[in-house]
Each structure stands twice: as structure tokens, then as C-alpha cells.
Amino acid sequence: MGSTPPSYKGHRYPVEIISHCVWLYFRFPLSFREVEELMLERGVMVSYETVRQWCLKFGQAYANGLRRRRPRPGDKWHLDEVFIKVNGEVKYLWRAIDVDGNVLDILIQNRRDKAAARRFFRRLLKETGTVPRVVVTDKLRSYSAAHREVMPSVEHRSHKGLNNRAENSHQPTRQRERAMKGFRSVGGAQRFLAAFSGISPHFRPGRYHRTAPDHRLEMTVRFTIWDQITGAAGLPATA
Numbered sequence: 538m539g540s541t542p543p544s545y546k547g548h549r550y551p552v553e554i555i556s557h558c559v560w561l562y563f564r565f566p567l568s569f570r571e572v573e574e575l576m577l578e579r580g581v582m583v584s585y586e587t588v589r590q591w592c593l594k595f596g597q598a599y600a601n602g603l604r605r606r607r608p609r610p611g612d613k614w615h616l617d618e619v620f621i622k623v624n625g626e627v628k629y630l631w632r633a634i635d636v637d638g639n640v641l642d643i644l645i646q647n648r649r650d651k652a653a654a655r656r657f658f659r660r661l662l663k664e665t666g667t668v669p670r671v672v673v674t675d676k677l678r679s680y681s682a683a684h685r686e687v688m689p690s691v692e693h694r695s696h697k698g699l700n701n702r703a704e705n706s707h708q709p710t711r712q713r714e715r716a717m718k719g720f721r722s723v724g725g726a727q728r729f730l731a732a733f734s735g736i737s738p739h740f741r742p743g744r745y746h747r748t749a750p751d752h753r754l755e756m757t758v759r760f761t762i763w764d765q766i767t768g769a770a771g772l773p774a775t776a
Contacts, residue, residue: 542768543598554581556767558588559595563736566716595767597728600735602766611636612670616657616680618649621710623720630710630730631657638743640734641665645727654683662688709737739763 545552554576561572569585569592576583613636621630629649633641642664646653662668671692674680684693710730720726739762742755764770
């Protein structure tokens with residue numbers, strides 16, 4: 538499915554520089570100042586505050602564009618929740634992925650009780666517009682209670698060992714959390730992770746049983762998609 542690239546009207550830097558800075562920030566565990574330094578090494582003088590504004594303005598738009606390009610979610614969903622620190626307080630990051638490892642949605646909440654699980658279930662159904670065949674969770678009882686209310690017709694498998702796929706999907710988030718020295722606000726964490734979960738996995742294709750040439754070909758395809766959704770595709774090459 539195609540999508541219209543965001544508007545860059547009023548920006549004095551070309552789209553290829555803006556999209557490259559956003560890619561660097563969401564793909565690698567870099568700070569805004571480190572992105573500024575990398576761009577300076579390439580002869581592009583842009584402040585870290587400008588990079589911050591670009592990531593805030595375009596990060597979610599790019600993530601949404603990538604999500605629209607994905608196929609329909611698989612019918613088997615894995616859900617999991619982990620604690621994160623936001624300004625020194627414990628919060629819970631809820632995440633859902635499909636059978637192919639695509640992130641369906643994330644939500645930061647204060648608790649992991651029945652109400653929180655119910656809220657996440659309803660948000661998932663609304664955001665995806667689909668109903669899964671199977672939902673896999675760990676043994677947190679909040680899932681079972683919310684499942685009976687929100688999607689009773691869906692099969693629910695509750696087992697610690699079955700949910701490694703969802704638990705492993707939290708690893709890139711943990712890496713960024715350490716690099717950023719924690720999150721400062723719930724709103725800021727939600728905005729960052731919503732964009733991050735849409736952009737970062739796009740550039741992390743599984744390498745299991747994939748040869749080096751196959752991996753390079755897959756990455757070339759993914760960079761082409763990135764250029765299309767950012768609007769950089771078709772631009773003349775620059776030295």
C-alpha cells in the first residue's frame with residue numbers, strides 16, 4: 538500500500554539529510570549530539586536541536602508510512618509487558634507483536650492489572666482493525682481476566698515458554714533505554730517508543746539461515762522502501 542510522503546515545506550535542508558538524521562537516531566543507539574557529530578564529519582552543519590525537532594516531527598510519520606507498507610498482521614499475537622523507569626518511577630511497557638515479529642502496538646501504563654490489560658486489548662483491536670486467531674501471553678492473570686471480557690472467542694495460550702518472541706522484542710528498547718539514561722516523561726517515552734518500534738525493526742531483518750548476499754539484497758529493498766515513504770526516492774544523487 539502506498540502512502541504520501543510528509544511535507545517538507547519551510548525546511549531549508551533537503552529531504553535526504555532530514556531522513557538520514559532521523560534514520561540514524563532511531564536505528565542506532567545515538568544521542569542527538571552524536572548524530573550532529575556524524576553529520577558534521579560528512580560536511581553537513583546541523584545542530585542537535587534541529588535533529589531533535591526533525592525526529593519529533595517526522596519520526597512518527599515515517600513509522601506510520603512503514604506500517605502501512607506491511608502486510609496484514611498475522612493471526613497469532615504475542616503480548617508481553619516489562620517495567621521501565623520514567624523519571625525514576627516504575628511504569629509498564631506493554632507490547633504486542635504478530636507471528637512474523639512485526640510490532641503491532643506499544644503502550645506505557647502505570648499498572649499491569651486487569652484494567653491495564655483490558656485497555657491494551659481494546660487499543661490493539663482498534664489500531665489493527667483485525668481480530669487474531671490466537672493470543673499468546675505469559676502467566677500474568679490480568680491477561681486472562683481481560684481476555685474473557687474483550688475477546689472471549691479468541692484462543693488464549695498462557696505459558697511462560699511460549700512467549701519468548703515477545704520478550705525478545707523488548708531487547709532493542711532496553712538498549713535504547715540505557716543509551717538515553719532512562720526516559721524523562723511518560724509522554725516523551727510513549728512518543729519515542731511508538732516511532733522507534735515502527736522504524737527500528739524495519740532495519741533489523743532476521744539473519745537466521747540468511748546468507749550475506751541475501752541479507753544485503755533484503756536491506757537494499759528496505760532502504761528503497763524507506764526512501765519511498767520519506768520522499769527521498771527519485772531525487773538526483775549528490776556527491
